[in-house]
Every structure is written in structure tokens, then in C-alpha cells.
Amino acid sequence: MSATEPRLPTTAPTPGRETKLFWEALADDRFVLPRCDRCGHVVWYPRQFCPVCHTMGVSWFEASGRGSIYSFTVVRQAYGEWKPFVPYVIAYVELHEGPRVLTNIVDCDPDSVAIGDPVEVVVDRSPEGAGVYRFVPVTRRR
Amino acid sequence: MTIRGKAHIAGAFEHPRREIPDRTLPQLHAEVATGALADAGLSFDDVDGFFTDSMAPGWSPITMAEYLGLDHLSYFDNTESGGSSYLMHVGHAAAAIAAGKCNVALITLAGTPRSDRGRMRGGGNMGPDSPFEWLWGTTGPVSQYALVAQRHMYEFGTTSEQLAWVKIAASRHARHNPNAFLPDEVSVDEVLASRMISDPLHLLDCCVVTDGGGAIVVVSPDVASTLDRSTVSLLGHGEAPKHMHDGRIDLSYTGGVWSGPRAFEEAGLTPDDIDYASIYDSFTITVVVTLEDLGFCEKGKGGPFVADGALEAPHGRLPFNTDGGGLCNNHPGNRGGMTKIIEAVRQLRGEANAAVQVPDCEVAIVHGTGGSLGNRSGAATLILGRADA
Numbered sequence: 001m002s003a004t005e006p007r008l009p010t011t012a013p014t015p016g017r018e019t020k021l022f023w024e025a026l027a028d029d030r031f032v033l034p035r036c037d038r039c040g041h042v043v044w045y046p047r048q049f050c051p052v053c054h055t056m057g058v059s060w061f062e063a064s065g066r067g068s069i070y071s072f073t074v075v076r077q078a079y080g081e082w083k084p085f086v087p088y089v090i091a092y093v094e095l096h097e098g099p100r101v102l103t104n105i106v107d108c109d110p111d112s113v114a115i116g117d118p119v120e121v122v123v124d125r126s127p128e129g130a131g132v133y134r135f136v137p138v139t140r141r142r
Numbered sequence: 143m144t145i146r147g148k149a150h151i152a153g154a155f156e157h158p159r160r161e162i163p164d165r166t167l168p169q170l171h172a173e174v175a176t177g178a179l180a181d182a183g184l185s186f187d188d189v190d191g192f193f194t195d196s197m198a199p200g201w202s203p204i205t206m207a208e209y210l211g212l213d214h215l216s217y218f219d220n221t222e223s224g225g226s227s228y229l230m231h232v233g234h235a236a237a238a239i240a241a242g243k244c245n246v247a248l249i250t251l252a253g254t255p256r257s258d259r260g261r262m263r264g265g266g267n268m269g270p271d272s273p274f275e276w277l278w279g280t281t282g283p284v285s286q287y288a289l290v291a292q293r294h295m296y297e298f299g300t301t302s303e304q305l306a307w308v309k310i311a312a313s314r315h316a317r318h319n320p321n322a323f324l325p326d327e328v329s330v331d332e333v334l335a336s337r338m339i340s341d342p343l344h345l346l347d348c349c350v351v352t353d354g355g356g357a358i359v360v361v362s363p364d365v366a367s368t369l370d371r372s373t374v375s376l377l378g379h380g381e382a383p384k385h386m387h388d389g390r391i392d393l394s395y396t397g398g399v400w401s402g403p404r405a406f407e408e409a410g411l412t413p414d415d416i417d418y419a420s421i422y423d424s425f426t427i428t429v430v431v432t433l434e435d436l437g438f439c440e441k442g443k444g445g446p447f448v449a450d451g452a453l454e455a456p457h458g459r460l461p462f463n464t465d466g467g468g469l470c471n472n473h474p475g476n477r478g479g480m481t482k483i484i485e486a487v488r489q490l491r492g493e494a495n496a497a498v499q500v501p502d503c504e505v506a507i508v509h510g511t512g513g514s515l516g517n518r519s520g521a522a523t524l525i526l527g528r529a530d531a
Contacts, residue, residue, distance in 0.1 A: 044389025073288035099389030
């Protein structure tokens, strides 16, 4: 993982009581996921409740940060602060741990992106120093 | 227990305008309510059930009930499921009528997103999911549905040309609708040549943004029997939410896989019995994936199904959205469910535009999709029948 200039507009997320540790880890360049203490299920979106076994004990673990593209789109018409950044890629990345997470694919030619491509996580920083997770194609990573 | 035959749609009204900067939202609710009640031959004083959505001004349906002067309500509801809300309202109204909770239910929708452009940004309510989905430059529903379309193409070989055929059929129907926002027929080439908004969805794969609204009046069979106007019988209703399923979302299907069979079972009918279909068409892909889920073709075969004129009225295999749908006619308030019901009522009454009236139209299906198929959505299906059929 690297913490360079943000590749796309990067807004500081609003950490809630249930997700504070997730965002704190990202600010520290670590991508963690929540796992149910009881059934071991990896929960997404992050929360302190397991929607599979319906219990409240959930702990964080260091994730692989790797996955593959489940679906994607190249945005060619955007608004506001995103407008100057077209074309850019929004994708669902299927993490090795199971969840499909919405994100951006960065550091690549948008027209080269394909479903199934392997990717790994990078952290972009907001002006305030908060971290958000994006993904880069593994084979094309600089 | 079934809803079949327990409630009738007696009145339906679509606001004729598509850009309405000179009306407030409450005024539009009043206009469409007046229109639907007049269509039914009923008055505001007859209304004892009221259903509207969370876009309606005020903290509760009570606010609009006060504005409209609905003084005899024994039942009200604002089930929110985006564009599919109004189909759910019909189902809920019918259940309430069947349970004796009300006899005349008014359902209203109004919205002015065209006139509000640049003045308002609808942010919606923050959910616990929002911090994980709002950081990526999503462009409203377009980028979300683009993810669905891309995956459909990957899994099933669906093509942009096949998607375009949905728009072609809608545009051919819109030619006959004097109120249609986009009344001109377009070709496959024109769809494919329109600018790419969010791959693989072009501008002409997207529905229109219009002001307006509509209203429906649902009544008990006893009330229906007193009316001069022909009514439409509710034969079946099904609804279902589909969410991200703990981040394991499967983009290949909609909640129609649950709502459709429930509605068909209640009606005692199958897709083969359907004469006309109002299918939610926020985007061309919405129609393709929905037709698969409702059982009109196999999963993954929606592309070939729509590509041979099957959706064109009056003689296609499954005439759909004969008003021009959301793709060409109207998508008031960014919500297409109400207009879908209204066109089905027109078809069953034999009051569709003559060139697209389905001959001997006895049974219609209406399907609504609310929210986004790219993350979480509400599906609702209604089966409607001509009252005398």
C-alpha cells in the first residue's frame, strides 16, 4: 500500500461508533475487515452486528487487500468535484475474503479494465489525512 | 387468503405536463388526486384510505391529507420503495380494503426533478451503508445500473444493440402519445451513437427526467359496483426487497424473482396469460433483467428476447409500455411506478392510444423497481384483469 497524492476526489468519511476502527486503520495504511466472533463470517458493510448469525460480537482482522473485479463502469459524465476526473472507474471488487465492495479502480487506463482482473488495495488520503480504500490492477501497478 | 378480486382500480390519472415550474408539489398532488377521483366518479369526501411516498411534503401523509382536505381517513400509509412504492401501495390498499379497514383508497405521486435541476440535490437519508458507497463518484443511478448492465453482458453475452431494442420499442409507442416527452422514433444506430454516460449505458439507454405525477383510486368491489366507469380488478400482488446481502450482492437478478411468482400464484396465472406488460424502465437494462426474473424468458436470454420486436404493440409477443414508458414518455419525480400502473389500466379499459391498444387485452402485468438494482431495491408486481373478463 502507498499513501501518495489522492488519485481521485477523496472525502473524509464520517466514522460512526460502529466503524471508527475501520477508518482509523485506513488512516494508518491498514485495510481491516470485521469478522463475526461467533460464526466467523466476514461482514460487509462494516458494522458491529453479524447479519448471518445475528449476534453483536464482531472483531477486526488484517485483510489480504486483494480481490478481483466483479463488475465495473467507466464514468464519462460526472458532476461537481468529480467532473474534471472523467473518465474514471467505479467497480465492485470481490475481496478474497468474500465481500463485494464498491470502490474505484485507479492507476490504470480505464478502457483496459475488465471483469475478473486481479486487484489490490491502495489508500488515498483526504486533505484531513483520513484514508479511503481504492484498488489497482495487480499486473499494472506502478 | 388471496387478494384476487378483493379490490378494483376505479380511477387513474397521469398529469399531462412534463415540465411544471409553476406548481408546488402539494398543488401537483391536488391536481392528480382530483383527476383520478373524477375518473372514478368519486369525490374527496369518499376517500377513507390515503397512500403517498416520502417525497410528499410534510412529515407524514397527514400533512398532505390536511392540504387536500381528506377528512375521513381510517387508513394511511407511506411505504417507501422508490419508484415501486405505488405498486406496493395498490397491494397494501387492497389488503386494507379486504380487511375492512377502508373502502376508497387514494394513491398519489408528484415530483418536479426537471424544474428542480440545479436548485436541489436530492441526497436522500444517510444509512449505515452510506459511508462505504458515497465516496466513489457515483453519478446517481446511472453508474449503479451500468454495473448491472456490464455484469449482464459478461455473464450472458448481452449486447448494447439488444438493450437498444428496448428503447426502440418504447420510442415507437411514444409516437402515438401526444403528451410524450420524447415523441420521436429512434433507431438502434441512434441509441448506439448517443453519448456514453457510464459504460455500457448510453444517453438513450436512460429514462427521461420529468416533472409531474399521477394518482390511482383503489376501491372495494361493493364501491366498484356502484360506479359507471369500468374498473380493473387486482388479481395478484407480490413485493420483495433485495439488498446487498451482506456484501455478497449478485447483480444478475432483481427482487422480481420473488415478487413475480407471488403475484402470479395469487392470480392463479402464468406469464403465458399476460396480454400486456408495464415493465419498469429506468434504463434499458432494467427491462431486460426484469423480463427474465418474471419468467417471460430464461435467465440470461433477455437480450435476445427483446431484440426482435417482441415488446412492440399491438402484435409483439409481449407488448410493453405502450405510453412510451419512462424511456420516452414520462418518469415523474424520477419514479416510474405510477405511470406503469396507469398505462396498464388504460390497456385493460381499451383506452390506450389506438395504434398501440392491444386487442382483447384482458390480463396485464405491472412491475416496479425502486431504488437501485446496483445495490438495494424494492420489487413489486401486480397482475391486473379487465373487470368483465
